[in-house]
Amino acid sequence: MSTPSASIPSTVKRHVVGHHFNNAEQEFSSAKLGFWIFLCTELLMFGGLFVAFIYFRTFLAETFLQAHRTLSVPLGTLNTVVLITSSFTMAMAIRSAMVNKLGAMKAYLWATLLLAGAFMVIKLGFEWPPKFEHGTLPAKFFNAEHAIASYPFLEGLASPEIFYGLYFVMTGLHGLHIVIGMGIIFWLILRANKGEFYSGFYTPIEITGLYWHFVDLIWIFLFPLFYLVG
Amino acid sequence: MAHNESHASQELHHEPLPVKVYVGVFVALLVLTAVTVWVAGIDFGPFNMVVAMLVAFTKASLVVLYFMNLKHDHDRMNGVIFLIGLFFLVVFIGPTMWDAFTRGSLDPDRGMTRPPVTLQAPASAGQH
Amino acid sequence: MSTTTATPVPAADMDAWPKTHYWNATRGLKSWLFTVDHKRIGMMYLISILTAFLLGGVFAILVRLELLTPGATIVGAKTYNQLFTLHGAVMVFLFLVPSIPAAIGNFVLPIQLGAKDVAFPKLNLLSLWVYWLGALFSIYSLFAGAIDTGWTFYTPYSLQTDTAVTSMVLAAFILGFSSILTGLNFIVSIHKLRAPGMTWFRMPLLLWALYATSVIQLLATPVLAITLLLIAAERLLGVGIFDPALGGDPVLYQHFFWFYSHPAVYIMVVPAFGVISEIVATFTRRPIFGYRFVAFSSLAIAFVGFFVWGHHMFVAGQSEFAGMVFSFLSFFIAIPTAVKIFNWTATLYKGSTRLDSPMLYAIVFLIQFTIGGLTGLFLGALATDVHFHDTYFVVAHFHYVMMGGTVFAFLGGLHYWWPKMTGRMYNEKLAKIAVAILFVGFNVTFFTQFILGTRGMPRRYYNYLPEYQGLHGMSSVGSWILAVGFIIVACYLVASLRSGKIAGANPWGASTLEWKTASPPPTENFAETPHIHTGPYVYADEGIEGSRRAA
Numbered sequence: 001m002s003t004p005s006a007s008i009p010s011t012v013k014r015h016v017v018g019h020h021f022n023n024a025e026q027e028f029s030s031a032k033l034g035f036w037i038f039l040c041t042e043l044l045m046f047g048g049l050f051v052a053f054i055y056f057r058t059f060l061a062e063t064f065l066q067a068h069r070t071l072s073v074p075l076g077t078l079n080t081v082v083l084i085t086s087s088f089t090m091a092m093a094i095r096s097a098m099v100n101k102l103g104a105m106k107a108y109l110w111a112t113l114l115l116a117g118a119f120m121v122i123k124l125g126f127e128w129p130p131k132f133e134h135g136t137l138p139a140k141f142f143n144a145e146h147a148i149a150s151y152p153f154l155e156g157l158a159s160p161e162i163f164y165g166l167y168f169v170m171t172g173l174h175g176l177h178i179v180i181g182m183g184i185i186f187w188l189i190l191r192a193n194k195g196e197f198y199s200g201f202y203t204p205i206e207i208t209g210l211y212w213h214f215v216d217l218i219w220i221f222l223f224p225l226f227y228l229v230g
Numbered sequence: 231m232a233h234n235e236s237h238a239s240q241e242l243h244h245e246p247l248p249v250k251v252y253v254g255v256f257v258a259l260l261v262l263t264a265v266t267v268w269v270a271g272i273d274f275g276p277f278n279m280v281v282a283m284l285v286a287f288t289k290a291s292l293v294v295l296y297f298m299n300l301k302h303d304h305d306r307m308n309g310v311i312f313l314i315g316l317f318f319l320v321v322f323i324g325p326t327m328w329d330a331f332t333r334g335s336l337d338p339d340r341g342m343t344r345p346p347v348t349l350q351a352p353a354s355a356g357q358h
Numbered sequence: 359m360s361t362t363t364a365t366p367v368p369a370a371d372m373d374a375w376p377k378t379h380y381w382n383a384t385r386g387l388k389s390w391l392f393t394v395d396h397k398r399i400g401m402m403y404l405i406s407i408l409t410a411f412l413l414g415g416v417f418a419i420l421v422r423l424e425l426l427t428p429g430a431t432i433v434g435a436k437t438y439n440q441l442f443t444l445h446g447a448v449m450v451f452l453f454l455v456p457s458i459p460a461a462i463g464n465f466v467l468p469i470q471l472g473a474k475d476v477a478f479p480k481l482n483l484l485s486l487w488v489y490w491l492g493a494l495f496s497i498y499s500l501f502a503g504a505i506d507t508g509w510t511f512y513t514p515y516s517l518q519t520d521t522a523v524t525s526m527v528l529a530a531f532i533l534g535f536s537s538i539l540t541g542l543n544f545i546v547s548i549h550k551l552r553a554p555g556m557t558w559f560r561m562p563l564l565l566w567a568l569y570a571t572s573v574i575q576l577l578a579t580p581v582l583a584i585t586l587l588l589i590a591a592e593r594l595l596g597v598g599i600f601d602p603a604l605g606g607d608p609v610l611y612q613h614f615f616w617f618y619s620h621p622a623v624y625i626m627v628v629p630a631f632g633v634i635s636e637i638v639a640t641f642t643r644r645p646i647f648g649y650r651f652v653a654f655s656s657l658a659i660a661f662v663g664f665f666v667w668g669h670h671m672f673v674a675g676q677s678e679f680a681g682m683v684f685s686f687l688s689f690f691i692a693i694p695t696a697v698k699i700f701n702w703t704a705t706l707y708k709g710s711t712r713l714d715s716p717m718l719y720a721i722v723f724l725i726q727f728t729i730g731g732l733t734g735l736f737l738g739a740l741a742t743d744v745h746f747h748d749t750y751f752v753v754a755h756f757h758y759v760m761m762g763g764t765v766f767a768f769l770g771g772l773h774y775w776w777p778k779m780t781g782r783m784y785n786e787k788l789a790k791i792a793v794a795i796l797f798v799g800f801n802v803t804f805f806t807q808f809i810l811g812t813r814g815m816p817r818r819y820y821n822y823l824p825e826y827q828g829l830h831g832m833s834s835v836g837s838w839i840l841a842v843g844f845i846i847v848a849c850y851l852v853a854s855l856r857s858g859k860i861a862g863a864n865p866w867g868a869s870t871l872e873w874k875t876a877s878p879p880p881t882e883n884f885a886e887t888p889h890i891h892t893g894p895y896v897y898a899d900e901g902i903e904g905s906r907r908a909a
């Protein structure tokens with residue numbers, strides 16, 4: 001059962017399609033096609049990192065097994081829940097635009113933004129600092145003394161720096177994508193406040209939604225691979 | 231009215247999925263997250279990775295099909311594009327891993343001799 | 359012979375200099391720097407990549423000067439390493455990859471589609487700005503210590519050298535985004551903006567080639583992006599995955615690098631194939647023989663090109679089994695490529711061939727690219743590659759395909775579409791002389807390098823045994839002949855902007871859509887959206903002698 005669309009509020013800016021498009025549907029589907037193509041490039045970029053991960057997970061199995069115990073499963077799980085919820089709120093923001101519930105649309109956008117912020121706070125405020133203390137960092141900054149003192153089971157492992165190098169690069173790049181997403185969502189909120197989005201035009205929110213779900217997708221794989229699989 | 235007609239093509243007219251679909255997927259994802267953590271505690275031996283990836287793929291499918299709307303997308307091309315991306319990722323991983331596995335198979339002296347760069351206790355090597 | 363039912367503009371108007379066109383529609387620097395008109399963006403790209411070509415060419419001349427004599431000639435060893443590295447990096451990333459797609463494709467693609475612009479005009483402008491940003495990073499790197507790793511950045515040396523590797527890989531990373539945005543725009547434009555009646559199989563072959571190129575750009579470039587990012591991360595943080603000292607694997611780096619860089623050579627050459635198709639059709643006044651085969655062959659090359667990257671790594675420490683499979687697969691690329699060569703040759707048969715300068719470039723392309731392609735087979739075969747790897751044979755091979763192929767096709771395309779872009783004809787006699795000089799110069803420079811390679815001269819070597827000096831000297835002389843040829847081309851093209859004959863809409867008598875509108879075209883490309891009823895290569899007097907040049 002679908003909600004009948006509320007009528008278009010008079011405060012919105014009625015959309016005019018770009019001069020090189022015939023109609024709104026062509027413009028919308030072009031934007032989506034373009035963005036799915038872009039997501040393909042993101043898939044292959046992150047994919048390269050996953051290739052490196054698979055490679056060393058295979059050939060440094062013992063190292064990965066032991067080193068991953070130094071990651072916090074509770075915090076990782078919390079972050080997973082936060083991100084999944086933000087995906088839900090993003091999807092609901094789009095849905096709200098489609099039925100002209102513009103107040104809800106803005107609320108859901110804010111919720112997504114705040115949840116994204118929470119993800120970064122958990123990561124940068126709670127997960128990463130202990131690593132700096134314990135010295136479990138990429139090779140140039142790896143502190144063997146502190147690391148072994150904090151985690152005695154790390155001693156004698158082959159190249160644990162590679163595990164931490166991959167951890168920081170992969171979660172770091174992912175985190176960078178979250179921050180970029182936050183910027184884009186904030187920009188959407190500004191545009192929403194100017195009345196740009198409604199049932200007749202919500203393409204930027206749709207595209208941002210695709211981006212945001214993709215970022216969630218990456219984390220869905222990062223989480224078990226780094227934190228859980230032993 | 232002429233104005234509405236000409237303007238109609240300038241605007242979108244899409245019907246959304248029901249709210250319960252989104253809520254349902256959301257709940258399913260939370261449940262599967264719990265499952266992910268739970269099965270990590272069970273030892274499936276060599277199948278640990280397989281089980282974890284199966285759960286991850288299920289969650290990923292839900293996100294892609296429902297949140298990203300591939301299941302109801304009129305443009306089938308979008309799904310095709312995503313699958314093509316996945317395909318070439320596999321093309322990248324496959325030969326790379328196969329090469330790593332088969333080095334030294336034919337000529338053992340040419341294999342991947344990995345000098346053990348092991349982590350030493352503070353007294354000996356200290357910082358790398 | 360018209361393929362459109364656009365409101366026919368009286369012939370006289372189309373042959374005259376249009377009053378309003380994309381050059382004068384708006385004025386001022388800002389109107390260019392912030393334009394969303396694909397034609398202006400294409401022209402700015404053209405100027406940018408030609409500047410890059412000049413820079414890369416200067417590095418080449420310096421390299422060949424140094425190699426005139428064994429030992430030091432004009433520079434020291436480290437500087438020499440920087441020179442050939444920069445020559446490679448600038449030519450590949452700043453010139454070859456964008457060249458035909460960004461400079462010619464941006465201009466021609468929307469018009470050939472019958473569209474007003476690409477799908478995402480603002481993204482198009484962004485891709486140009488990103489290109490400029492990447493170019494700035496590159497220039498900065500030049501002055502910050504340059505790079506001496508070879509354009510391939512192999513580890514572990516690239517992780518250890520004190521040259522400006524980090525900023526240069528970031529430059530290439532940024533340039534990759536430009537490439538991705540262009541490819542994305544082209545694919546969506548072809549899917550969504552074709553004129554009414556233009557089915558996929560009524561598109562000009564240039565568009566099939568650009569589509570295939572875009573697919574490669576989008577799938578391969580991200581892997582380069584992450585590879586470059588990882589080099590930077592290795593240098594800054596010490597990740598360890600490519601560094602044997604930390605337990606990493608340098609061969610893994612090569613897998614990462616070549617997974618992009620092999621498809622990249624198809625990014626560089628497939629658009630050239632598209633240009634050749636257009637030129638051969640026009641100057642034989644015939645549809646390209648086997649249109650569908652040629653169209654699909656672009657896609658086939660794009661596809662197969664992703665499966666063969668290991669043929670760059672036969673002696674790198676890769677497993678022999680992987681080597682065998684990569685070698686076997688590498689031979690398959692020859693098939694769709696050969697289809698194109700045979701079909702173009704078949705098109706020439708019984709065609710009414712006019713040897714205007716674009717066509718001369720196309721014919722020279724056929725010869726030189728065939729040589730380059732065939733020598734690839736020697737390199738793809740394991741037993742011979744063991745001897746040829748890292749010798750001048752490799753250098754000669756890739757210069758024959760990239761320069762003898764892509765650069766010559768680019769020049770042919772530049773000459774072919776010059777009247778459309780500028781509204782002017784250039785001096786045809788000088789153009790023909792320049793082709794001859796370039797042909798001689800190119801083959802003197804690079805055929806000698808095949809011989810050098812078979813005699814064992816390694817690539818990237820600063821010093822060499824006296825036995826090689828004769829051939830090196832010949833090659834260097836060839837490079838000077840090339841330089842003369844390029845200077846002549848630059849001179850008459852620039853001169854044509856002032857004093858060239860007014861071209862009119864269709865000076866070549868071509869049949870694709872861009873020739874149905876004025877030269878230079880108006881900003882919105884067409885007065886009315888064209889409707890398409892036939893394939894792209896329809897000539898009323900097909901194969902009959904006589905061209906239809908503007909009076």
